Amino acid sequence: MKFAVLGSNTSTSLSPKLHSIVYDILELNHSYSFIESSDIDQDMLLKYNGLNITNPFKKSIINYVDNVDPLAEKIGSVNCIKYTNSKIYGFNTDYYGFNQFIKSNNIELFNKNILVVGAGGASLSICSYLNDINKKFKILNRTYTNTQHFINKLNISNNYIYDGKLKHYDIIINCLPNNVNFLKMLERNEIDYHRSTSIIDINYLTNINYINDNQNYYNGIDMLIHQAIKSIEIWIEKDISQIVDYQIIKDRLKKDA
Known part of the structure; x- marks a missing residue:
């Protein structure tokens, strides 16, 4: 499966390293990259199984989503999307x-x-x-x-x-x-x-x-890790909170940084 983070300044994001660590722990053959863009390309969204959304698109991405999770709709911010069954689903994992x-x-x-x-x-x-x-x-x-x-x-x-x-x-x-x-x-x-x-x-x-x-x-490293774990659970439709060790992920992320 193919995933990425979308934003205007994602080349320095730790998300690709973070997700690679979790995929390695879970023995999943998934890829995760970054997309740096000044706007949202509808066709590009459909090329990925899921995306994390960061600044400045967390509000505007809602216009491209077919179904918005109730929490994300209440907040008015989507930072995670999933493309499945020809539809884009929006979620909020920052909360x-x-x-x-x-x-x-x-x-x-x-x-x-x-x-x-x-x-x-x-x-x-x-x-x-x-x-x-x-x-x-x-x-x-x-x-x-x-x-x-x-x-x-x-x-x-x-x-x-x-x-x-x-x-x-x-x-x-x-x-x-x-x-x-x-x-x-x-x-x-x-x-x-x-x-x-x-x-x-x-x-x-x-x-x-x-x-x-x-x-x-x-700083935001703890929040980043926790929201990433939640995003992965949404994408693979599996609870991994009891499988992956948060501290191990954090230690490996610091070591690889």
Whole structure:
């Protein structure tokens, strides 16, 4: 079977290595590559058994999908598609990946002030998760119009939009693209990130140079692995969570990187 990751900047993605490791563990003769494109080609989608979708197509890919999974439809973001029986099916595995990431790292969300930075497809999944478990959060984004569309999609009030009143957050979650300076955006809004207890950066290629000894820093590698496992389960229609060892995958990925 043939799989790939589709996005505008996928040549540095760890997904091909990650999936190759899992296929090796499962003894599956599947291939996984990357597709770097500035737009979505309908004919190209049909050449693969499945695709992971990344920035900037997680929202727009829905227009090319025949059947959207209820969770992905509710969130408004698809990051995994499957082509079978002449139809394209869309799913969201970011939601699952973030949920497993929180659990595997024992991150406590109870009674915490949470700031989510960015309003893209991954942010939709994360904010939907936080909203589903009744956690309060604020959304900081570069443009107000996109933020308004964002909260309308999540069916939450304007109270969730960052208003500048609180300058310190216990947990900051960065969902901005890797080429956007996360820290400068916080500084422009006078947010004191040095006082945050945890900083979660879903970008797994980000350099860590702003964390002090009293802070916990998490990058996106755990979320990447968990959502990848879920994608593979969708594609091969088999539960592999009890077969593959998450830590072994992570160790091999670091070794091969």
